[in-house]
Amino acid sequence: MSFDFYNGAMSTEQCRRLAAALRYAAAQDTRVLVVRGGEVFSNGIHLNVIEAARHPELEAWMNINAINAVCREIVGCTGQLVVTSLGGNAGAGGVMMGLGADRVVVRDGVVLNPHYRTMGLFGSEFWTYVLPRRVGAEQALRLTQEALPIGAAEAVELGLADKLLVGSRLEFERRVLEYAERLAVDPGYDRLLAGRRAAREADERRKPLDAFRAEELAEMSRDMFDDQNGFRAARRAFVHKVKAEATPEHLARHRELSGASVVSGAEASHM
Template identity: 75%
Template sequence: MSSFIAIVRRLFPLRILLLCSSFNGLTQRAWLELRRAGHDVSVELALSERVMLEAAELAKPDLVICPFLKEKVPGLLWQRHRVVIIHPGPPGDRGPSSLDWAIADAEREWGVTALQAVEEMDAGPIWGYRMFALPVEAPRKSALYNGPVADAAVELVVEVAEKAGDAGFVPVPLDYGRPEVVGRLRPAMRHVDRVVSWSEPTEAIVRRVRAADGAPGGRAELCGLAVRVFDVYRGPALVGRPGSVVARREGAVLVHTGDGTVWVGHLRLDRADGVKLPAVMVLGDRVGHLEERAGYTEITYERSAGVGVVSFDFYNGAMATDQCRRLAAALRYAGEQDTRVLVVRGGETFSNGIHLNVIEAAAHPELEAWMNINAINAVCREIIECRGQVVVASVGGSAGAGGVMMALGADRVLVREGVVLNPHYRTMGLFGSEFWTYVLARRVGVAAAERLTEGALPVGAVEAVELGLADHVLGGGRLEFERSVLEFAERLASGGEWEALVAAKGVARADDERRKPLDAYRVEELAEMSRDMFDDRRGFRGARSAFVRKVRAEVTPGYLAVHRDGWGAGGSHM
């Protein structure tokens, strides 16, 4: 039956307009899955009521889906079209701070609901819902949103599209008397609810900050500065004055709490022009005298008899110059060991390439950008030139720009189901480096490499395998995925074909080097990047600033808003 439905959908696809506040990771996944199901999909950023109404008039959609929308849907829009909101809460939950309250209140179960837009926000009839367990350990809001919330939301988006094609389907009115309606109306979380008192227990501080991560952050005072706090972890049980900073490590600082300590990875000055940065950068000379203390690290190395694993988890996937240098050193060390397989494992986000916030905040941004791109190139080179081991990239979180190219330097690329790859630099006004002109073309061919980098569109996990960007898609949550990758690596290490694989990669790399040395790719890419970074020929300076300062877009990019061009060639249907 499901295959029959798929065939029908491709013969008679729906015309779907995605209305969103930004084309974020969840919206990208919705766009990918709906297109994969055979529907015609266009995107409009909800920049104003006029823009939203104009988009619907141009698109003439069968269905409007709002996977991530902060703005209220105009009355004329939901009165004229079926508009379905994807709300990050269980049936009956209402309000703009759903995930914040779920984490702050230590909820044990949560959900996502698809509901029809009506005059009263989040009160419309229900098209479907999904429930899932929340961990006992307080999750970061960003991890919750990009993990189980996004997984459930994408399932619902596909289900909603199927139901929209069923003439007999009627959504269920919201009724708080029904047993599945477990949510309630919650107010927007206030500034006072975000305040961090360092005299509180560590558990309370961690939960409060993680409920506000990655925006707007917990509100606190540290070293005499009013700051927003992000990226926190429990520290050792030390006794000291709450709020005093006792040590630092790899950009993080260790702060005394009411019953111990907490590592604070990132801060932002609590003012309009504040930029989210590693905590040590924000506090500057106030913590420069403190000792480095073990117990916090962004990079680890573990090994068994045949497999070595370099794990790195950089906040939001951004890799600053010093982080790249540390990662390159870790990879160099791992490559010198007597293991047969090297797994390169990313974190919640695999990698998004260079650290735009650190670059923007630098005294000389162009110089910092230049140092950063050279440092990340050194990371990529360690992966590409690891001759004595089979290198496996473990892509358990989404990746963009140089982060994708870094993974492509490996011999095998394994991606988790639901991961989104953005293998391009166009939106940031950069030509790109990270040896992309070598590793991308090596995997997909020159023509496809040009389409991917010029098209600036996201690629889903399944499509990545079809294109040759990745080798295998593995399901499950992050921990299950990592176990599966490790099992894959162990099979490679113990299998009889290992020696042949290593020999073959050595021959291939030597042949490639004779045809065109790796240094030639590096020099050519950096020549282009120097013009982008120092001469600003493609608008890198403005694009970077807009990204860092979360400047609202002025218009929806044409490659997303295809309804503004008559849906393009083959985009419409009868």
């Protein structure tokens, strides 16, 4: 199932259409569902549409609920094995959306930004479930707090992705389909699918998906309506392409730790 949203931004209406398409795909008599994005896989909610809305906070709230419905279709699909094909970059909720699958395949050269911090958001899309499940609680905290980009090879090393494939975009997509076809005819397919179902049922008993959703949305409501972490200004700066006045704190800290020199905002403005 393919989708292609410009620059990976997913509006409320686009998310609703995608969730409906995923429900339809999951109901078909197939063994493997491949979820494939466009030039950019996904960058989560559509900040431009939100900023342009009559009531941006309300639009943001509807958007995050709509993309959560998309993520739930992927996480909750137990009738097929699910493969996400990350042939393009992904960020924030777009990364988390992809992590809900059984297998995440990433193209060499792709960059992932598995965090929300720089936009002043706690984040949703069931990230508190899918991210620690893949990389562990400690690594999940590091990824979301450091807010640094992750390359394709590092994503596989960390467990964010399961397989890295090289080649052009067309070659990558062809190889992903071949990978999915091998999964579909794997002698152990029934065992793999049963394992997916059992794991989902066990996880649901331990802590329901609705609980993860409610906890995340409680934080997001404060971010979106009370602006507790600067979402309004960060969104406006992103949409209107406001020039940064200084190196962001998390990047400056990273460069200090890596031994690189940090250029001040005043110096950078003359470079």
